[in-house]
Amino acid sequence: MNSEILSFENVTFTYNAEDGPVRPAVADVSFSIQQGEWIALVGHNGSGKSTIAKLMNGLLFPNKGKVKVFGQEMSEETLWDIRSDLGMVFQNPDNQFVGATVQDDVAFALENNGVPHAVMVERVHEALSQVKMEDYKDHEPHHLSGGQKQRVAIAGALAMRPKLLILDEATSMLDPQGRMEVIETIRRLRESTGLTVISITHDLEEAALAERIIVMNLGQKNMEGTPAAVFSQGSKLTDMGLDLPFAMRMTHLLQEAGVGLQEEHMTEDKLVDELWKYYSKA
Amino acid sequence: MMEKMIFGRFIPGDSVVHRMDPRAKILFVFLFIAIVFVANNAWGYAILLGFTLLVVFLSKIRLYFLINGLKPVFILLIFTFFLHLFFTREGDLLFSFGFIEVYEEGLRQGIFISIRFLVLVFITSVLTLTTSPISITDGIEVLLGPFKKIKLPVHELALMMSISLRFIPTLMDETGKILKAQMARGSDIGSGPMKERVKAVVPLLIPLFVSAFKRAEDLATAMEVRGYRGGEGRTRYRQLNWQLADTLSLVLLAGLTAALWYFRA
Numbered sequence: 001m002n003s004e005i006l007s008f009e010n011v012t013f014t015y016n017a018e019d020g021p022v023r024p025a026v027a028d029v030s031f032s033i034q035q036g037e038w039i040a041l042v043g044h045n046g047s048g049k050s051t052i053a054k055l056m057n058g059l060l061f062p063n064k065g066k067v068k069v070f071g072q073e074m075s076e077e078t079l080w081d082i083r084s085d086l087g088m089v090f091q092n093p094d095n096q097f098v099g100a101t102v103q104d105d106v107a108f109a110l111e112n113n114g115v116p117h118a119v120m121v122e123r124v125h126e127a128l129s130q131v132k133m134e135d136y137k138d139h140e141p142h143h144l145s146g147g148q149k150q151r152v153a154i155a156g157a158l159a160m161r162p163k164l165l166i167l168d169e170a171t172s173m174l175d176p177q178g179r180m181e182v183i184e185t186i187r188r189l190r191e192s193t194g195l196t197v198i199s200i201t202h203d204l205e206e207a208a209l210a211e212r213i214i215v216m217n218l219g220q221k222n223m224e225g226t227p228a229a230v231f232s233q234g235s236k237l238t239d240m241g242l243d244l245p246f247a248m249r250m251t252h253l254l255q256e257a258g259v260g261l262q263e264e265h266m267t268e269d270k271l272v273d274e275l276w277k278y279y280s281k282a
Numbered sequence: 283m284m285e286k287m288i289f290g291r292f293i294p295g296d297s298v299v300h301r302m303d304p305r306a307k308i309l310f311v312f313l314f315i316a317i318v319f320v321a322n323n324a325w326g327y328a329i330l331l332g333f334t335l336l337v338v339f340l341s342k343i344r345l346y347f348l349i350n351g352l353k354p355v356f357i358l359l360i361f362t363f364f365l366h367l368f369f370t371r372e373g374d375l376l377f378s379f380g381f382i383e384v385y386e387e388g389l390r391q392g393i394f395i396s397i398r399f400l401v402l403v404f405i406t407s408v409l410t411l412t413t414s415p416i417s418i419t420d421g422i423e424v425l426l427g428p429f430k431k432i433k434l435p436v437h438e439l440a441l442m443m444s445i446s447l448r449f450i451p452t453l454m455d456e457t458g459k460i461l462k463a464q465m466a467r468g469s470d471i472g473s474g475p476m477k478e479r480v481k482a483v484v485p486l487l488i489p490l491f492v493s494a495f496k497r498a499e500d501l502a503t504a505m506e507v508r509g510y511r512g513g514e515g516r517t518r519y520r521q522l523n524w525q526l527a528d529t530l531s532l533v534l535l536a537g538l539t540a541a542l543w544y545f546r547a
Contacts, residue, residue, distance in 0.1 A: 057507050059503060059506070059507070080509065080511070083507060083508075083509050084509055086507075088504075088507045088508075090500065090503070090504055092497075092500055094452050094497070095496075095497045095500035095501050095504065096500065096501065096504035097448070098445065098448070098501065098504070098505060098508075099448070100414075100415075100416040100444055100447065100448050101416075103519070104416070104519060104520065107519035108505075108508055108510075109508040109509050110517070110519065111516050111517055111518060111519055112508060112509035112510045112511065112516060113509050114515045114516060114517050115517055116517060117517060117518070117519070117521060120517065120519050121519075124519070140448075140451070141448065141451075141452070142451035142452060142455070156508065157508075160509075
Protein backbone atom coordinates (compact mmCIF):
# COMPACT_ATOMS: atom_id res chain seq x y z
CA MET A 1 0.00 0.00 0.00
CA ASN A 2 2.71 2.45 0.95
CA SER A 3 4.31 3.00 -2.40
CA GLU A 4 5.46 6.32 -3.68
CA ILE A 5 3.25 7.80 -6.35
CA LEU A 6 4.84 11.17 -6.96
CA SER A 7 8.01 12.85 -5.86
CA PHE A 8 9.86 16.10 -6.38
CA GLU A 9 13.63 15.95 -5.86
CA ASN A 10 15.29 19.34 -5.47
CA VAL A 11 13.15 20.80 -8.23
CA THR A 12 13.90 24.32 -9.43
CA PHE A 13 12.02 26.11 -12.17
CA THR A 14 12.41 29.64 -13.46
CA TYR A 15 10.15 31.25 -16.07
CA ASN A 16 11.88 32.95 -18.93
CA ALA A 17 11.45 36.66 -18.51
CA GLU A 18 12.21 39.22 -21.16
CA ASP A 19 13.48 41.83 -18.77
CA GLY A 20 16.39 40.27 -16.93
CA PRO A 21 16.58 37.39 -14.44
CA VAL A 22 13.66 36.72 -12.12
CA ARG A 23 13.25 34.83 -8.88
CA PRO A 24 12.69 31.11 -9.51
CA ALA A 25 8.97 30.28 -9.40
CA VAL A 26 9.89 27.03 -7.67
CA ALA A 27 13.20 26.81 -5.80
CA ASP A 28 14.77 23.56 -4.60
CA VAL A 29 11.51 21.91 -3.64
CA SER A 30 11.41 18.27 -2.52
CA PHE A 31 8.50 16.22 -1.31
CA SER A 32 7.08 12.77 -1.76
CA ILE A 33 3.50 11.58 -1.96
CA GLN A 34 2.44 8.04 -1.13
CA GLN A 35 -0.36 6.06 -2.67
CA GLY A 36 -3.73 6.66 -1.08
CA GLU A 37 -2.86 9.98 0.52
CA TRP A 38 -4.87 13.18 0.38
CA ILE A 39 -2.42 16.04 0.14
CA ALA A 40 -3.20 19.74 0.14
CA LEU A 41 -0.70 22.08 -1.43
CA VAL A 42 -1.42 25.55 -0.13
CA GLY A 43 0.08 28.94 -0.71
CA HIS A 44 -0.75 32.52 -1.50
CA ASN A 45 -0.63 33.98 -5.03
CA GLY A 46 2.86 33.70 -6.44
CA SER A 47 3.88 30.98 -4.02
CA GLY A 48 4.67 28.63 -6.89
CA LYS A 49 1.83 26.19 -6.35
CA SER A 50 0.41 26.54 -9.86
CA THR A 51 3.87 26.00 -11.33
CA ILE A 52 4.14 22.85 -9.26
CA ALA A 53 0.87 21.65 -10.77
CA LYS A 54 2.27 22.23 -14.25
CA LEU A 55 5.47 20.38 -13.35
CA MET A 56 3.42 17.43 -12.11
CA ASN A 57 1.73 16.78 -15.45
CA GLY A 58 4.58 17.70 -17.74
CA LEU A 59 3.24 21.01 -19.02
CA LEU A 60 6.57 22.31 -17.73
CA PHE A 61 9.86 20.52 -17.13
CA PRO A 62 12.17 21.45 -14.23
CA ASN A 63 15.41 23.34 -14.86
CA LYS A 64 17.06 21.40 -12.05
CA GLY A 65 16.05 18.33 -10.12
CA LYS A 66 13.68 15.49 -10.95
CA VAL A 67 9.94 15.01 -11.03
CA LYS A 68 8.98 11.37 -10.72
CA VAL A 69 5.41 10.18 -11.24
CA PHE A 70 4.47 6.53 -10.74
CA GLY A 71 8.18 5.74 -10.47
CA GLN A 72 8.98 7.18 -13.92
CA GLU A 73 10.91 10.36 -14.39
CA MET A 74 8.85 12.97 -16.24
CA SER A 75 10.28 13.49 -19.71
CA GLU A 76 9.12 13.88 -23.30
CA GLU A 77 9.09 10.09 -23.66
CA THR A 78 7.19 9.17 -20.52
CA LEU A 79 4.83 12.15 -20.67
CA TRP A 80 1.83 10.53 -22.37
CA ASP A 81 2.08 7.34 -20.33
CA ILE A 82 2.02 9.36 -17.16
CA ARG A 83 -0.83 11.57 -18.32
CA SER A 84 -3.09 8.60 -19.04
CA ASP A 85 -2.87 7.63 -15.35
CA LEU A 86 -3.20 11.12 -13.99
CA GLY A 87 -6.46 13.02 -13.80
CA MET A 88 -6.50 16.77 -13.46
CA VAL A 89 -9.25 19.28 -12.77
CA PHE A 90 -8.62 22.96 -13.39
CA GLN A 91 -9.93 26.19 -11.97
CA ASN A 92 -12.37 27.47 -14.57
CA PRO A 93 -15.35 25.13 -15.02
CA ASP A 94 -16.17 26.50 -18.47
CA ASN A 95 -12.72 26.38 -19.97
CA GLN A 96 -12.13 22.67 -19.54
CA PHE A 97 -15.41 21.41 -20.93
CA VAL A 98 -14.56 20.04 -24.38
CA GLY A 99 -17.57 17.90 -25.30
CA ALA A 100 -20.92 19.13 -26.51
CA THR A 101 -22.76 17.23 -23.78
CA VAL A 102 -21.84 15.82 -20.37
CA GLN A 103 -21.26 12.29 -21.63
CA ASP A 104 -19.21 13.46 -24.61
CA ASP A 105 -16.98 15.43 -22.30
CA VAL A 106 -16.46 12.51 -19.93
CA ALA A 107 -15.53 10.35 -22.93
CA PHE A 108 -12.96 12.83 -24.26
CA ALA A 109 -9.88 11.39 -22.53
CA LEU A 110 -11.04 7.87 -23.39
CA GLU A 111 -11.36 8.81 -27.06
CA ASN A 112 -7.89 10.33 -27.01
CA ASN A 113 -6.42 7.15 -25.63
CA GLY A 114 -8.11 4.95 -28.21
CA VAL A 115 -10.35 3.03 -25.82
CA PRO A 116 -12.82 0.76 -27.71
CA HIS A 117 -16.40 1.98 -27.88
CA ALA A 118 -17.99 -0.75 -25.73
CA VAL A 119 -15.53 -0.12 -22.88
CA MET A 120 -16.04 3.63 -23.25
CA VAL A 121 -19.80 3.42 -22.73
CA GLU A 122 -19.27 1.42 -19.55
CA ARG A 123 -16.55 3.72 -18.20
CA VAL A 124 -18.56 6.89 -18.91
CA HIS A 125 -21.50 5.45 -17.05
CA GLU A 126 -19.32 4.35 -14.15
CA ALA A 127 -17.55 7.71 -13.87
CA LEU A 128 -20.79 9.67 -14.00
CA SER A 129 -22.33 7.55 -11.26
CA GLN A 130 -19.24 8.11 -9.11
CA VAL A 131 -19.89 11.86 -9.15
CA LYS A 132 -23.71 11.42 -9.14
CA MET A 133 -24.27 13.08 -12.49
CA GLU A 134 -25.87 10.17 -14.41
CA ASP A 135 -29.14 12.03 -14.75
CA TYR A 136 -27.42 14.84 -16.57
CA LYS A 137 -25.61 12.81 -19.20
CA ASP A 138 -27.32 14.49 -22.16
CA HIS A 139 -27.14 18.00 -20.75
CA GLU A 140 -25.18 20.74 -22.43
CA PRO A 141 -22.59 22.58 -20.33
CA HIS A 142 -24.43 25.92 -20.27
CA HIS A 143 -27.35 24.26 -18.51
CA LEU A 144 -25.18 23.15 -15.58
CA SER A 145 -24.07 25.01 -12.46
CA GLY A 146 -20.39 25.60 -11.76
CA GLY A 147 -20.30 22.82 -9.17
CA GLN A 148 -21.95 20.39 -11.58
CA LYS A 149 -19.46 21.28 -14.31
CA GLN A 150 -16.57 20.59 -11.95
CA ARG A 151 -18.12 17.26 -11.02
CA VAL A 152 -18.29 16.43 -14.73
CA ALA A 153 -14.62 17.42 -15.01
CA ILE A 154 -13.85 15.04 -12.14
CA ALA A 155 -15.83 12.29 -13.91
CA GLY A 156 -13.83 13.02 -17.06
CA ALA A 157 -10.66 12.38 -15.09
CA LEU A 158 -12.08 9.30 -13.32
CA ALA A 159 -13.16 7.67 -16.58
CA MET A 160 -9.49 6.92 -17.23
CA ARG A 161 -9.30 5.18 -13.82
CA PRO A 162 -6.36 7.33 -12.78
CA LYS A 163 -3.94 6.52 -9.99
CA LEU A 164 -3.73 10.16 -9.02
CA LEU A 165 -6.18 13.04 -9.14
CA ILE A 166 -4.87 16.60 -9.05
CA LEU A 167 -7.28 19.44 -8.31
CA ASP A 168 -5.71 22.71 -9.38
CA GLU A 169 -7.75 25.38 -7.59
CA ALA A 170 -10.78 23.38 -8.65
CA THR A 171 -13.11 25.04 -6.15
CA SER A 172 -11.85 28.62 -6.23
CA MET A 173 -14.34 29.87 -8.84
CA LEU A 174 -17.36 28.19 -7.31
CA ASP A 175 -20.05 29.53 -5.01
CA PRO A 176 -20.16 28.00 -1.50
CA GLN A 177 -22.71 25.38 -2.53
CA GLY A 178 -20.71 24.33 -5.59
CA ARG A 179 -17.60 24.11 -3.42
CA MET A 180 -19.41 21.85 -0.95
CA GLU A 181 -20.59 19.62 -3.82
CA VAL A 182 -17.07 19.20 -5.15
CA ILE A 183 -15.44 18.62 -1.75
CA GLU A 184 -18.16 16.13 -0.82
CA THR A 185 -17.60 14.28 -4.11
CA ILE A 186 -13.87 14.02 -3.43
CA ARG A 187 -14.44 12.86 0.13
CA ARG A 188 -16.82 10.13 -1.05
CA LEU A 189 -14.43 9.04 -3.77
CA ARG A 190 -11.63 8.75 -1.26
CA GLU A 191 -13.79 6.58 0.96
CA SER A 192 -14.93 4.26 -1.80
CA THR A 193 -11.79 3.96 -3.91
CA GLY A 194 -8.87 5.21 -1.82
CA LEU A 195 -7.79 7.40 -4.71
CA THR A 196 -4.67 9.52 -4.18
CA VAL A 197 -5.66 13.19 -4.31
CA ILE A 198 -3.54 16.31 -4.45
CA SER A 199 -5.55 19.47 -4.01
CA ILE A 200 -3.84 22.73 -4.79
CA THR A 201 -5.67 25.53 -3.07
CA HIS A 202 -5.41 28.76 -1.17
CA ASP A 203 -8.43 27.87 0.90
CA LEU A 204 -7.27 26.47 4.24
CA GLU A 205 -10.82 25.38 5.01
CA GLU A 206 -10.48 22.90 2.16
CA ALA A 207 -6.90 22.03 3.06
CA ALA A 208 -8.01 21.08 6.58
CA LEU A 209 -9.72 18.01 5.12
CA ALA A 210 -6.46 16.62 3.77
CA GLU A 211 -4.19 14.21 5.60
CA ARG A 212 -1.08 16.23 5.01
CA ILE A 213 -0.49 19.84 4.06
CA ILE A 214 2.47 21.26 2.18
CA VAL A 215 2.73 25.02 2.55
CA MET A 216 4.45 26.93 -0.23
CA ASN A 217 5.74 30.47 0.07
CA LEU A 218 7.75 32.47 -2.47
CA GLY A 219 8.65 29.36 -4.44
CA GLN A 220 9.90 27.40 -1.46
CA LYS A 221 8.44 24.71 0.69
CA ASN A 222 7.74 26.45 3.93
CA MET A 223 6.09 23.78 6.06
CA GLU A 224 4.86 20.25 5.79
CA GLY A 225 2.75 18.26 8.20
CA THR A 226 -0.69 17.23 9.35
CA PRO A 227 -3.34 19.95 9.27
CA ALA A 228 -3.22 20.18 13.09
CA ALA A 229 0.54 20.67 13.08
CA VAL A 230 0.45 23.22 10.28
CA PHE A 231 -2.42 25.22 11.72
CA SER A 232 -0.76 25.39 15.11
CA GLN A 233 1.70 27.78 13.42
CA GLY A 234 -1.19 30.22 13.13
CA SER A 235 0.65 33.53 12.89
CA LYS A 236 3.19 32.20 10.39
CA LEU A 237 0.36 31.29 8.04
CA THR A 238 -1.37 34.62 8.36
CA ASP A 239 1.96 36.35 7.70
CA MET A 240 2.08 34.50 4.38
CA GLY A 241 -1.32 35.89 3.48
CA LEU A 242 -3.27 32.71 4.15
CA ASP A 243 -6.54 32.79 6.05
CA LEU A 244 -6.96 30.33 8.89
CA PRO A 245 -10.16 28.27 8.90
CA PHE A 246 -13.03 30.04 10.63
CA ALA A 247 -13.12 27.62 13.59
CA MET A 248 -9.45 28.24 14.28
CA ARG A 249 -9.76 31.99 14.13
CA MET A 250 -12.75 31.77 16.44
CA THR A 251 -10.80 29.60 18.89
CA HIS A 252 -7.95 32.08 18.94
CA LEU A 253 -10.24 35.04 19.48
CA LEU A 254 -12.05 33.23 22.30
CA GLN A 255 -8.75 32.36 23.93
CA GLU A 256 -7.65 35.98 23.69
CA ALA A 257 -10.93 37.01 25.26
CA GLY A 258 -10.12 34.76 28.22
CA VAL A 259 -12.22 31.71 27.43
CA GLY A 260 -9.98 28.85 28.52
CA LEU A 261 -10.30 26.45 25.61
CA GLN A 262 -8.06 23.41 25.79
CA GLU A 263 -7.43 22.61 22.16
CA GLU A 264 -6.99 24.03 18.71
CA HIS A 265 -10.11 23.32 16.65
CA MET A 266 -10.10 22.91 12.92
CA THR A 267 -13.79 22.23 12.46
CA GLU A 268 -16.80 24.10 13.71
CA ASP A 269 -18.33 20.93 15.12
CA LYS A 270 -15.44 20.24 17.43
CA LEU A 271 -15.29 23.84 18.59
CA VAL A 272 -18.98 23.82 19.36
CA ASP A 273 -18.55 20.51 21.19
CA GLU A 274 -15.92 21.91 23.50
CA LEU A 275 -17.81 25.16 23.97
CA TRP A 276 -20.93 23.55 25.31
CA LYS A 277 -18.88 21.25 27.51
CA TYR A 278 -17.01 24.30 28.74
CA TYR A 279 -20.24 26.05 29.56
CA SER A 280 -21.58 23.11 31.52
CA LYS A 281 -18.32 22.90 33.48
CA ALA A 282 -18.34 26.57 34.37
CA MET B 283 -37.64 38.01 -32.92
CA MET B 284 -34.68 35.72 -32.24
CA GLU B 285 -36.92 33.15 -30.56
CA LYS B 286 -39.17 32.89 -33.59
CA MET B 287 -36.35 32.58 -36.06
CA ILE B 288 -35.87 28.88 -36.78
CA PHE B 289 -33.13 29.14 -39.35
CA GLY B 290 -30.29 26.92 -38.11
CA ARG B 291 -32.07 25.90 -34.92
CA PHE B 292 -32.43 22.36 -33.63
CA ILE B 293 -35.74 21.16 -32.17
CA PRO B 294 -35.33 17.79 -30.42
CA GLY B 295 -38.02 15.33 -31.34
CA ASP B 296 -38.75 11.74 -32.11
CA SER B 297 -39.70 11.19 -35.73
CA VAL B 298 -38.37 9.01 -38.52
CA VAL B 299 -36.42 12.00 -39.76
CA HIS B 300 -35.00 12.80 -36.31
CA ARG B 301 -33.76 9.25 -35.93
CA MET B 302 -32.07 9.14 -39.31
CA ASP B 303 -28.30 8.95 -39.61
CA PRO B 304 -26.85 12.47 -40.06
CA ARG B 305 -24.76 11.17 -42.98
CA ALA B 306 -27.91 10.11 -44.78
CA LYS B 307 -29.60 13.43 -44.09
CA ILE B 308 -26.66 15.51 -45.31
CA LEU B 309 -26.31 13.38 -48.46
CA PHE B 310 -30.05 13.61 -48.99
CA VAL B 311 -30.06 17.40 -48.79
CA PHE B 312 -27.09 17.79 -51.12
CA LEU B 313 -28.55 15.42 -53.71
CA PHE B 314 -31.94 17.09 -53.37
CA ILE B 315 -30.42 20.50 -54.08
CA ALA B 316 -29.06 19.14 -57.35
CA ILE B 317 -32.25 17.28 -58.25
CA VAL B 318 -34.43 20.36 -57.82
CA PHE B 319 -32.95 21.74 -61.02
CA VAL B 320 -34.21 18.78 -63.05
CA ALA B 321 -37.81 20.03 -62.83
CA ASN B 322 -38.76 22.40 -65.63
CA ASN B 323 -42.52 22.26 -66.00
CA ALA B 324 -45.67 22.38 -63.91
CA TRP B 325 -45.70 18.61 -63.34
CA GLY B 326 -42.12 18.61 -62.12
CA TYR B 327 -42.67 21.46 -59.68
CA ALA B 328 -45.90 19.94 -58.41
CA ILE B 329 -44.04 16.70 -57.66
CA LEU B 330 -41.24 18.61 -55.90
CA LEU B 331 -43.70 20.51 -53.75
CA GLY B 332 -45.58 17.33 -52.88
CA PHE B 333 -42.36 15.53 -52.03
CA THR B 334 -41.19 18.37 -49.79
CA LEU B 335 -44.50 18.44 -47.93
CA LEU B 336 -44.19 14.68 -47.44
CA VAL B 337 -40.73 15.14 -45.87
CA VAL B 338 -42.02 17.91 -43.60
CA PHE B 339 -44.93 15.66 -42.62
CA LEU B 340 -42.56 12.77 -41.81
CA SER B 341 -40.40 15.04 -39.65
CA LYS B 342 -43.47 15.90 -37.54
CA ILE B 343 -42.63 19.59 -37.73
CA ARG B 344 -45.84 21.57 -37.92
CA LEU B 345 -46.15 23.38 -41.23
CA TYR B 346 -47.48 26.46 -39.49
CA PHE B 347 -44.41 26.53 -37.24
CA LEU B 348 -42.11 26.19 -40.21
CA ILE B 349 -43.81 28.95 -42.22
CA ASN B 350 -43.99 31.24 -39.21
CA GLY B 351 -40.31 30.71 -38.42
CA LEU B 352 -39.20 31.36 -41.97
CA LYS B 353 -41.02 34.69 -42.35
CA PRO B 354 -37.87 36.68 -43.15
CA VAL B 355 -37.16 34.21 -45.96
CA PHE B 356 -40.61 34.78 -47.44
CA ILE B 357 -39.90 38.46 -47.93
CA LEU B 358 -37.02 37.43 -50.15
CA LEU B 359 -39.26 34.90 -51.86
CA ILE B 360 -41.94 37.46 -52.70
CA PHE B 361 -39.27 39.85 -53.90
CA THR B 362 -37.86 37.28 -56.38
CA PHE B 363 -41.38 36.41 -57.49
CA PHE B 364 -42.17 39.99 -58.44
CA LEU B 365 -38.76 40.47 -60.00
CA HIS B 366 -39.49 37.63 -62.41
CA LEU B 367 -43.08 38.69 -62.88
CA PHE B 368 -42.24 42.21 -64.00
CA PHE B 369 -39.00 41.75 -65.86
CA THR B 370 -39.56 38.66 -67.99
CA ARG B 371 -40.97 39.79 -71.30
CA GLU B 372 -41.75 36.62 -73.19
CA GLY B 373 -44.91 34.86 -74.24
CA ASP B 374 -48.35 36.49 -74.41
CA LEU B 375 -49.11 39.71 -72.66
CA LEU B 376 -51.51 38.85 -69.86
CA PHE B 377 -52.42 42.34 -68.72
CA SER B 378 -50.93 45.75 -68.45
CA PHE B 379 -51.56 48.43 -65.86
CA GLY B 380 -49.86 51.68 -66.68
CA PHE B 381 -46.18 50.97 -67.08
CA ILE B 382 -46.52 47.50 -65.48
CA GLU B 383 -46.81 44.73 -68.03
CA VAL B 384 -47.18 41.08 -67.03
CA TYR B 385 -46.37 38.36 -69.55
CA GLU B 386 -47.31 34.70 -69.41
CA GLU B 387 -43.72 33.52 -69.27
CA GLY B 388 -43.01 35.98 -66.41
CA LEU B 389 -45.82 34.52 -64.34
CA ARG B 390 -44.62 30.98 -65.03
CA GLN B 391 -41.01 31.81 -64.17
CA GLY B 392 -42.06 33.69 -61.04
CA ILE B 393 -44.08 30.77 -59.74
CA PHE B 394 -41.46 28.15 -60.63
CA ILE B 395 -38.54 30.02 -59.12
CA SER B 396 -40.58 30.66 -55.96
CA ILE B 397 -41.40 26.98 -55.62
CA ARG B 398 -37.78 26.02 -56.18
CA PHE B 399 -36.68 28.50 -53.53
CA LEU B 400 -39.38 27.34 -51.14
CA VAL B 401 -38.57 23.62 -51.37
CA LEU B 402 -34.85 24.30 -50.92
CA VAL B 403 -35.44 26.38 -47.79
CA PHE B 404 -37.89 23.83 -46.41
CA ILE B 405 -35.64 20.83 -46.95
CA THR B 406 -32.51 22.49 -45.50
CA SER B 407 -34.57 23.73 -42.53
CA VAL B 408 -35.83 20.21 -41.92
CA LEU B 409 -32.19 19.08 -41.82
CA THR B 410 -31.13 21.63 -39.22
CA LEU B 411 -34.37 21.37 -37.25
CA THR B 412 -34.14 17.59 -36.84
CA THR B 413 -30.38 17.13 -36.45
CA SER B 414 -28.35 18.41 -33.51
CA PRO B 415 -25.34 20.54 -34.53
CA ILE B 416 -23.02 17.95 -33.07
CA SER B 417 -24.57 15.18 -35.18
CA ILE B 418 -24.20 17.33 -38.28
CA THR B 419 -20.53 17.79 -37.39
CA ASP B 420 -20.13 14.03 -36.95
CA GLY B 421 -21.81 13.41 -40.29
CA ILE B 422 -19.63 15.94 -42.08
CA GLU B 423 -16.51 14.45 -40.52
CA VAL B 424 -17.33 10.97 -41.80
CA LEU B 425 -18.52 12.15 -45.21
CA LEU B 426 -15.35 14.17 -45.69
CA GLY B 427 -13.28 11.18 -44.56
CA PRO B 428 -12.04 10.32 -48.07
CA PHE B 429 -10.50 13.80 -48.36
CA LYS B 430 -7.97 12.88 -45.66
CA LYS B 431 -6.06 11.27 -48.53
CA ILE B 432 -5.39 14.67 -50.04
CA LYS B 433 -4.27 15.97 -46.61
CA LEU B 434 -7.46 17.82 -45.75
CA PRO B 435 -7.42 18.04 -41.91
CA VAL B 436 -10.91 16.59 -41.58
CA HIS B 437 -10.71 15.59 -37.92
CA GLU B 438 -9.32 18.98 -36.91
CA LEU B 439 -12.01 20.82 -38.86
CA ALA B 440 -14.74 18.77 -37.21
CA LEU B 441 -13.24 19.33 -33.76
CA MET B 442 -13.01 23.06 -34.42
CA MET B 443 -16.65 23.09 -35.44
CA SER B 444 -17.81 21.19 -32.39
CA ILE B 445 -15.78 23.35 -30.01
CA SER B 446 -17.12 26.52 -31.61
CA LEU B 447 -20.65 25.23 -31.24
CA ARG B 448 -19.98 24.36 -27.62
CA PHE B 449 -18.64 27.83 -26.86
CA ILE B 450 -21.42 29.85 -28.53
CA PRO B 451 -23.65 29.97 -25.43
CA THR B 452 -20.64 30.60 -23.17
CA LEU B 453 -19.52 33.57 -25.24
CA MET B 454 -23.12 34.83 -25.52
CA ASP B 455 -23.33 34.89 -21.71
CA GLU B 456 -20.01 36.65 -21.58
CA THR B 457 -21.16 39.28 -24.09
CA GLY B 458 -24.23 39.91 -21.95
CA LYS B 459 -22.06 40.39 -18.86
CA ILE B 460 -19.65 42.75 -20.60
CA LEU B 461 -22.57 44.70 -22.05
CA LYS B 462 -24.03 45.20 -18.59
CA ALA B 463 -20.64 46.11 -17.13
CA GLN B 464 -20.10 48.74 -19.85
CA MET B 465 -23.64 50.05 -19.47
CA ALA B 466 -23.03 50.43 -15.75
CA ARG B 467 -20.13 52.70 -16.67
CA GLY B 468 -22.30 54.85 -18.89
CA SER B 469 -21.73 53.28 -22.28
CA ASP B 470 -24.77 53.63 -24.51
CA ILE B 471 -25.07 51.18 -27.38
CA GLY B 472 -28.75 51.41 -28.16
CA SER B 473 -29.02 55.02 -29.26
CA GLY B 474 -27.30 57.85 -31.06
CA PRO B 475 -26.21 58.16 -34.67
CA MET B 476 -24.83 55.12 -36.47
CA LYS B 477 -21.23 56.23 -36.13
CA GLU B 478 -21.52 56.54 -32.34
CA ARG B 479 -23.17 53.17 -32.08
CA VAL B 480 -20.44 51.44 -34.03
CA LYS B 481 -17.86 53.12 -31.82
CA ALA B 482 -19.66 51.90 -28.71
CA VAL B 483 -19.28 48.30 -29.86
CA VAL B 484 -15.49 48.47 -29.61
CA PRO B 485 -15.32 48.43 -25.78
CA LEU B 486 -17.60 45.41 -25.97
CA LEU B 487 -15.57 43.45 -28.47
CA ILE B 488 -12.13 43.96 -26.98
CA PRO B 489 -12.84 42.40 -23.56
CA LEU B 490 -14.69 39.61 -25.37
CA PHE B 491 -11.67 38.86 -27.54
CA VAL B 492 -9.30 38.95 -24.58
CA SER B 493 -11.41 36.49 -22.64
CA ALA B 494 -11.93 34.25 -25.67
CA PHE B 495 -8.16 33.94 -26.08
CA LYS B 496 -7.77 33.19 -22.38
CA ARG B 497 -10.41 30.51 -22.65
CA ALA B 498 -8.76 29.03 -25.72
CA GLU B 499 -5.47 28.78 -23.86
CA ASP B 500 -7.06 27.11 -20.83
CA LEU B 501 -8.95 24.72 -23.07
CA ALA B 502 -5.80 23.76 -24.95
CA THR B 503 -4.07 22.97 -21.64
CA ALA B 504 -7.01 20.93 -20.42
CA MET B 505 -7.14 19.01 -23.70
CA GLU B 506 -3.43 18.29 -23.62
CA VAL B 507 -3.56 17.03 -20.05
CA ARG B 508 -6.44 14.76 -21.03
CA GLY B 509 -4.23 13.16 -23.63
CA TYR B 510 -5.30 14.91 -26.83
CA ARG B 511 -2.70 14.29 -29.54
CA GLY B 512 -4.63 14.95 -32.73
CA GLY B 513 -6.88 12.62 -34.66
CA GLU B 514 -4.56 9.65 -34.96
CA GLY B 515 -5.37 6.57 -32.91
CA ARG B 516 -8.52 8.14 -31.51
CA THR B 517 -11.71 6.21 -31.04
CA ARG B 518 -15.16 7.74 -31.19
CA TYR B 519 -17.72 7.82 -28.41
CA ARG B 520 -20.60 8.89 -30.60
CA GLN B 521 -21.25 6.17 -33.13
CA LEU B 522 -23.20 6.69 -36.30
CA ASN B 523 -25.68 4.01 -37.16
CA TRP B 524 -26.84 3.54 -40.75
CA GLN B 525 -30.24 1.90 -40.77
CA LEU B 526 -32.84 0.73 -43.24
CA ALA B 527 -34.65 4.08 -43.11
CA ASP B 528 -31.48 5.81 -44.25
CA THR B 529 -31.11 3.59 -47.30
CA LEU B 530 -34.82 3.97 -48.01
CA SER B 531 -34.57 7.75 -47.93
CA LEU B 532 -31.96 7.66 -50.67
CA VAL B 533 -34.05 5.16 -52.66
CA LEU B 534 -36.98 7.55 -52.32
CA LEU B 535 -34.78 10.31 -53.65
CA ALA B 536 -33.83 8.16 -56.64
CA GLY B 537 -37.54 7.60 -57.27
CA LEU B 538 -38.10 11.34 -57.18
CA THR B 539 -35.34 11.88 -59.73
CA ALA B 540 -36.85 9.26 -62.03
CA ALA B 541 -40.28 10.86 -61.77
CA LEU B 542 -38.86 14.30 -62.53
CA TRP B 543 -37.00 12.99 -65.61
CA TYR B 544 -40.16 11.29 -66.83
CA PHE B 545 -42.27 14.45 -66.64
CA ARG B 546 -39.52 16.73 -67.85
CA ALA B 547 -40.56 18.68 -70.94
